[in-house]
Amino acid sequence: VVRLGLRPLSEPESHRLLGDRVAGPARDALYREAGGNPFYLEQLARSAGVGAAEPGGAAAAGSAAAPAAGALLDARVPRAVVASLAAELADLPAPAQALLQGAAVAGEAFEPDLAGSAAELAPAAALGALDELLARELVRETDVPRRFVFRHPLVRRVVYDGAPGGWRLAAHARLADELQRRGASASDRARHAEHAAVPGDLAAVELLVRAGCETLSRAPATAVRWFGAALRLLPAADTDRRVELLELHAGALRAAGELEACRSALLEALQILPAPGGARRAELIANCAAVEHWLGRHEEAGARLERAWADLPAHDGPEAARLAIELATDRLFQLDFARTREMGERALSIARALEEPALCTWAASVLCFAAASGGETAEAHSRQADAAAAMDALPDEQLAGCLDAVYHLVWAESYLERFEQAIARADRGLAVARSHGQGQMTVPLMLSKLYALEAQGRLAEALELAERAIESARLATNPQYLFWALWEAAYACGLMGDPEAAYGFSKESKAVASGRGRNVPGTAEPGWLAGYCRAAIGDLDGGREELLEA
Numbered sequence: 001v002v003r004l005g006l007r008p009l010s011e012p013e014s015h016r017l018l019g020d021r022v023a024g025p026a027r028d029a030l031y032r033e034a035g036g037n038p039f040y041l042e043q044l045a046r047s048a049g050v051g052a053a054e055p056g057g058a059a060a061a062g063s064a065a066a067p068a069a070g071a072l073l074d075a076r077v078p079r080a081v082v083a084s085l086a087a088e089l090a091d092l093p094a095p096a097q098a099l100l101q102g103a104a105v106a107g108e109a110f111e112p113d114l115a116g117s118a119a120e121l122a123p124a125a126a127l128g129a130l131d132e133l134l135a136r137e138l139v140r141e142t143d144v145p146r147r148f149v150f151r152h153p154l155v156r157r158v159v160y161d162g163a164p165g166g167w168r169l170a171a172h173a174r175l176a177d178e179l180q181r182r183g184a185s186a187s188d189r190a191r192h193a194e195h196a197a198v199p200g201d202l203a204a205v206e207l208l209v210r211a212g213c214e215t216l217s218r219a220p221a222t223a224v225r226w227f228g229a230a231l232r233l234l235p236a237a238d239t240d241r242r243v244e245l246l247e248l249h250a251g252a253l254r255a256a257g258e259l260e261a262c263r264s265a266l267l268e269a270l271q272i273l274p275a276p277g278g279a280r281r282a283e284l285i286a287n288c289a290a291v292e293h294w295l296g297r298h299e300e301a302g303a304r305l306e307r308a309w310a311d312l313p314a315h316d317g318p319e320a321a322r323l324a325i326e327l328a329t330d331r332l333f334q335l336d337f338a339r340t341r342e343m344g345e346r347a348l349s350i351a352r353a354l355e356e357p358a359l360c361t362w363a364a365s366v367l368c369f370a371a372a373s374g375g376e377t378a379e380a381h382s383r384q385a386d387a388a389a390a391m392d393a394l395p396d397e398q399l400a401g402c403l404d405a406v407y408h409l410v411w412a413e414s415y416l417e418r419f420e421q422a423i424a425r426a427d428r429g430l431a432v433a434r435s436h437g438q439g440q441m442t443v444p445l446m447l448s449k450l451y452a453l454e455a456q457g458r459l460a461e462a463l464e465l466a467e468r469a470i471e472s473a474r475l476a477t478n479p480q481y482l483f484w485a486l487w488e489a490a491y492a493c494g495l496m497g498d499p500e501a502a503y504g505f506s507k508e509s510k511a512v513a514s515g516r517g518r519n520v521p522g523t524a525e526p527g528w529l530a531g532y533c534r535a536a537i538g539d540l541d542g543g544r545e546e547l548l549e550a
Helices: 011-021 024-034 038-047 057-071 079-090 094-106 112-119 123-135 153-162 165-181 186-196 202-215 220-233 239-255 259-272 279-295 298-311 318-333 337-354 357-373 377-393 396-415 419-435 439-448 450-455 459-476 479-495 499-513 525-536 540-549
Strands: 139-141 148-150
Touching: 011 024, 011 038, 024 038, 024 079, 038 079, 079 153, 094 112, 094 123, 094 148, 094 153, 094 165, 112 123, 112 165, 123 139, 148 153, 165 186, 186 202, 186 220, 202 220, 202 239, 220 239, 239 259, 239 279, 239 439, 259 279, 279 298, 279 318, 279 479, 298 318, 318 337, 318 357, 337 357, 357 377, 357 396, 377 396, 377 419, 396 419, 396 439, 396 450, 419 439, 419 450, 439 450, 439 459, 439 479, 450 459, 450 479, 459 479, 479 499, 479 525, 499 525, 525 540
Parallel strands: none
Antiparallel strands: 139 148
8 A cells, every 4th residue: 555645735836736817816815715725725816706716737646635525524614615605505495405404414425305305305406406506516316226425424514513403403303214115224314323323212223223233244344333333322221232332332342443441441341241141251351461461451352351250150161161261361461371271271161162164263372372472392292282173164254253362373373483374274263254354363463474574584574564554553552563563673673784773663652651651562572672682782781771671
């Protein structure tokens, strides 16, 4: 991917866009007011009585930069632009104005009959109003029959915000009813139900839940919105349903990479459930611990897991297997290989008795990782064969539910110097994560490839991957991911013979990891590398201090 950052138009480019139809002083004033934004420039020119740019070079320049205006919708819009749009809309005939407001409620792209339903216009009146809007270039045709779009997203925003609030709510309700009559999907109806429904509307709650489930795998951030809306509408007294919705909401938040919010939703669900609970509570605690491990909150996760294991009445169900897997993982982060093996064996035994292939794969991968990490090489090779066979037999749909197992097995295979196998497995995990909406696993799986790449001398490839992981980690706002990605970039730079760049990455990594509690690798990894690099660039005393501290 090549990222193209669209800059504002320069003053000469703005003058080209306007052409020679605007006098010099007016052109200069328009440029200052528009700030180089091509849509603002054209809108101000329109309100000043100047036509749109002529076809050719100027129009091409404007269209090339036009997406930048869409990106600026949340920035300050010049008052003159808002005033010019308001003036343009003010003299519309009443039917055209109503249809435009109905279209703004319907969406950025709209069908005239749906917009007419929102505006309570008869079909013939809606089509006549559409012709008026097309003639004034407020809306435009698309390549899809009976589908139209606003001239610019800002036009739609001004129209939508300018419509009376009560009218908008009623229009959303009319569209929700019309789409239901047409048999539209829940995800198509959800936005209107979200606006039109009142607290306690259980039909709207169920619709929003269905919409969330429909969009979860392909658009988890949208599913977060629908599940969140359903929670707001659900009566507070319906605690059982609230726990169910909090679980769904947490799953969507995790898939969208919002791990702190996911943890909060799971903790809220645990507060509602009675303690000590049965299988339901154990499942929630296992899910919460899995998230806390990726956040570096190992001490909190471990204490909660141990209590849940002691409180569980029977250790023979799938919830027991999940708890045992997370306990094994937690002990692995603490380098307690004996406890990891004990709980991993318990998990594998339960999973085999239940004939659950995904759980078997997960438990076997944790045990393999523990053996490889603890130097039990012969055992690790034996467990790798079992775990790899089980994972290779899993279809992608089941593997999507236990991608942590892929991470564990990739690291184990790297430690066992099966580098090509580890890279191929990480690539499969990444493909499954992306195709099944499991965004929270992309950074760990990207980073899991780096050791194998570095061991093969593929250092430029490793550094590029680490830098991509840094960018993703910054977007995910997860300090655990970020310090780890920075550390991996530092390590790659160090291997490439660039200690200055390596020290820069490792110093930031150490700062991000600072104060996050004792966890592996955050406690020591950034510090020893920062010390090594500091010594390598000539500061021997400072490097020695950092190494000893680490």
